[in-house]
Amino acid sequence: MSATQLAALARTSDPRTMLRRFLALDAVVTGANAVAYLAVSGPLGDLFDVDARLLLILGAFLAVYAAGVGLLASRPHPAAPPVRLVVEGNLTWAVLSLLALALWLTPSTAGAVWTVLQALTVAGFAALQHRALKARQDISS
Numbered sequence: 001m002s003a004t005q006l007a008a009l010a011r012t013s014d015p016r017t018m019l020r021r022f023l024a025l026d027a028v029v030t031g032a033n034a035v036a037y038l039a040v041s042g043p044l045g046d047l048f049d050v051d052a053r054l055l056l057i058l059g060a061f062l063a064v065y066a067a068g069v070g071l072l073a074s075r076p077h078p079a080a081p082p083v084r085l086v087v088e089g090n091l092t093w094a095v096l097s098l099l100a101l102a103l104w105l106t107p108s109t110a111g112a113v114w115t116v117l118q119a120l121t122v123a124g125f126a127a128l129q130h131r132a133l134k135a136r137q138d139i140s141s
Contacts, residue, residue: 023073048111
């Protein structure tokens with residue numbers, strides 16, 4: 001993805017704003033996922049053919065993670081080390097989701113599709129955040 005494409009996607013050419021927007025979007029999407037897992041774990045567990053307790057645990061984790069990413073996004077100048085931690089956390093989540101699907105989980109078709117889609121979404125956030133952090137660092141060097 002070029003810097004121009006990244007700027008168009010973020011609707012700004014300011015790397016700092018770009019980074020904050022991608023972090024904020026991650027926090028919103030992750031928070032929505034957390035709320036869904038916490039509020040309707042039973043029906044989602046039935047739909048995905050996954051244990052509702054697993055969804056509750058994941059929902060609680062995602063709520064805390066979303067709050068942390070949201071806090072980072074609210075900073076005028078998010079520090080690079082925590083942003084890298086978010087990028088690495090997102091990549092880890094994506095990989096573990098796909099490994100869980102391949103090795104441990106036996107979800108329904110809807111559950112398998114959901115797992116792959118959310119893994120790709122989270123990996124996409126990681127890529128966008130990494131590129132925005134790199135663009136910010138390139139400007140400051």
